[in-house]
Amino acid sequence: MIRAVVFDLDGTLANTAELKNGRREPYDVLKLSPPGASTVELRFGDGREWLPGYLASNGYRVGIVTNSPPAYASTLLDLLLVDFERLLAGSKIYESKAKKLVALSDDWGIATDAILYVGDLPEDQVAAKMSGCGFLRSSKINLLKYPCFTTWLIF
Numbered sequence: 001m002i003r004a005v006v007f008d009l010d011g012t013l014a015n016t017a018e019l020k021n022g023r024r025e026p027y028d029v030l031k032l033s034p035p036g037a038s039t040v041e042l043r044f045g046d047g048r049e050w051l052p053g054y055l056a057s058n059g060y061r062v063g064i065v066t067n068s069p070p071a072y073a074s075t076l077l078d079l080l081l082v083d084f085e086r087l088l089a090g091s092k093i094y095e096s097k098a099k100k101l102v103a104l105s106d107d108w109g110i111a112t113d114a115i116l117y118v119g120d121l122p123e124d125q126v127a128a129k130m131s132g133c134g135f136l137r138s139s140k141i142n143l144l145k146y147p148c149f150t151t152w153l154i155f
Contacts, residue, residue, distance in 0.1 A: 002134065003110050004061035005144065006101060007052060007084075008119035009068055012138040014076050015044045024068045026075040039079050051144050053083030061108050065100045065117070065127075067091050097127035105131070118144070 010016045010024075018041060019028055033039045043049060052062045063086040066073050073089040086107070088100040097117075105112045112132035117124065120138040128135035136143070 001114060002060070002116050003114040004063065004104070004108060005052070005055050005116045005118065006063040006065050006104060006133070008097075008117070008121070008124050008138070009064055009066035009073055009076065009089075011120035012118055012124075012141070013049055013052070013064070013082060014042050014080060016042065016076070024072040026071050029072060029076045029079065033079055042076065042080060046142060048138075048141050049080045049082050051141065055144065056083055056085065061085055061104075061110065063088065063104050065089075065097050065104070067097065096130075097124065098130035101127060101131035101133050105133075 007013050016029070018032055029042070032041045052064075056062045062084045064073065064077065064082075064084050065088050068089055070087070070089040073087060077084065077087065086104060088094060088103065094100045094103055101115060101117060102112060105115060113134070115133040116136055117128040117131075117133045118136045118138055118141060119125065119128070125135045125137075
């Protein structure tokens, strides 16, 4: 049974394709959406940035696991008004997404097979598999809008 949902950030919750230079600094995201301006450039347009808050309000633990630097990730999440419980960003303490997922499992006291990781890249799926978590491609993220989503998932 799924008890926690953890999201990747870039390409999953945030449409950061405009950051083509690969830089991940607060300045880069603020350049796309200055304070007080619209965040439409950073959104996919399907409301996915509200899913973490929706899931938390329905009793799921919610986290963000990304390799992006912490300052960039927290700035982006704040601009998008994403609700979440834990953010594990960067790669200095945990050098892989798989280790971050295991760390969340340990911190929350939840078995990894009760965690669903949502990501957009093949490396996200590999991280989920290596950590023992379930995986959902971000292209199917809207399945999470339905309360019975766990019955539709195939791991």
